[in-house]
Amino acid sequence: MNQENLASFIWGVADLLRGTLKQSQYGRVILPFTLLRRLECVLEPTRDRVLEKAKAYHDKSAAMRDRILRNEADLQFYNTSPLRLATVSETHTREDLNDYVRHFSPAAREVFEHFRFEEFLERLEHGDALYPVVQRFAAIDLSPQRLDNFSMGVVFEELIRKFAEASNETAGEHFTPRDVVHLTTSLVFTGQQERLRPGEIIKVYDPAAGTGGFLSEAQSYIQQISEGVDVSLHGQELNPESYAICKADMLIKSEPVDNITLGNTLSDDQHEGERFDYLLANPPFGVDWKGSQRAVNEEHEQRGYAGRFGPGLPRVNDGALLFLLHLVSKMRQDQSSQWPSRIGIILNGSPLFTGGAGSGESEIRRYLLERDFVDAIVALPTDMFYNTGIATYVWILSNAKPEERKYHVQLINATKYYSKMRKSLGNKRQYLDEEAIKAIVQLYGCYDENEESRIFPVETFGYRRITVERPLRLNFQASEERIARITEQKPIQKLGEEQQQAILDACRQLDGALCQDREAFKQQLDTALQRQGVKLKASEHKAVLAALSERDPEAPVCRDNRGRAEPDPELRDAENVPLTESVDDYFAREVQPHVPDAWIDTSKKDPLDGEVGIVGYEIPFNRYFYKYEPPRPLEEIDADLRECTDRIKRMIEELSA
Incomplete structure (x- = not known):
């Protein structure tokens, strides 16, 4: 049974919940029971030995006992109850289950608290559904021998997707499809073999960790390159259920669970002051940051560039660029280091071009481009995510790019690299197979220009917005x-x-x-x-x-008391002059031949460089890959129309015959 079928089989428990819970609440039972069964299966090989040690050291201090039992379980968690799902009594099911969960070590027990497990056990008991649910889960084999951590992660994500659909939540806020995770991780680690040598300590971070997909994939990728690398995983997640699953995944893999925190990354950075080697994220698309607005504004105004949001703030209806700035602030600050920090973040199209010169979005792009953080941007196929079919992009950033990439940005059009799914999963109708991922990574690694890969100097994306005035008449x-x-x-x-x-x-x-x-x-x-x-x-x-x-265009120019021509607000216009051109040359060539009486408002200067015109940056990605396709000849179109008309006539005649 593959992961998708297994997830569907597990979700079949919903049949037992009808009439007891609302459909939108099924996931609040199915997810924690799945976790409980997975933890139980993982602990099974050492279960008896842990129980013996628990009895032998019952009089020791809590700290010493915890250390001994974790060592015996060879994991970061354990359970000292003799119960299992298969041995829970039919008459005292809820009491047994509560006792069973309370005997987990503290970190594992916290996972179930975030699911409000005890509350839902009571509701199931009142509906006479609790014991049948326990029996169903006790019969499911979720042992590591059958499902490795990656496969179990896929099952969890499919269950979360079903839960999100049932409760009308946004599934994509909680997890990222594994094919997209694999591509992003592969791009970030391209050319990093020298960095990932045995004995190195690598810190990986995800500020929107979800169920931990990026963290797990990064660890797996690094260990495939070199098993001797010490990988330290860190993350923060806002959604309690996703956080609980991520933390459980860390427990199963014997990772320090304290590195995974619960909370709002934008308003409450729980990894403040820390720096990381590799940073990966898929922040929610187009989600506003009103809930964090006060804290973000205060940090921006009071700390400036000493904080995370110094360059500027985007409009409040989309916080994606705030996550990007947050990640940049977590890069190692020593840019002269041999090993730079690298970022892989998935964004929609808005951060590429939203906001004109001087806006928060433009200033953020300016900060990233002028400091040479942006390495490459990859356009993905549409219909890649569970909750949206919009165009998405992978941004790769580094704070110390190789010499040949310095002050250049590579744009990769990977929109044709996809395979159709046999069965859609939400809005996800397409996926990246291994061949597609390999081809995209090669486009990035080869760093050549072709139809799908273009390389531009940073200043290509910059312009000065000058104000063009015409006299008032x-x-x-x-x-x-x-x-x-x-x-x-x-x-x-x-x-x-x-x-x-x-x-x-x-x-x-x-x-x-x-x-x-x-x-x-x-x-x-x-x-x-x-x-x-x-x-x-x-x-x-x-x-x-x-x-x-x-x-009146024929009237004399209206002048102020100094004899200067007054501008007409209704004729005021703006021109975007590429940074690669002189403002005066551009004006003389593009404006004056058409409006000889126009002039540039020289009072409007950029606050950073003091030159005339406000500097802006945008990345019109599609423009660089646009191919003109001439329309079909009129003769062909006419022939098609005649054929269509004749076919309709024949159909009408057949109906009337």
């Missing part, structure tokens, strides 16, 4: 139509009715002729207002002039 007229617009102006609406009427009466004293000279018209207007005894504030006077004016 107006005509003025005291016509009834324009006079009627005066009372629509907000500053005038704040005045009393008597004063408003006085303004209208003053304007009606003007001769009504069209005037293209603003200064001459202002003098006429001021004279009329004085005759009417009306005194206006500057804002009110401006509002009256605005109502009586209309844009």
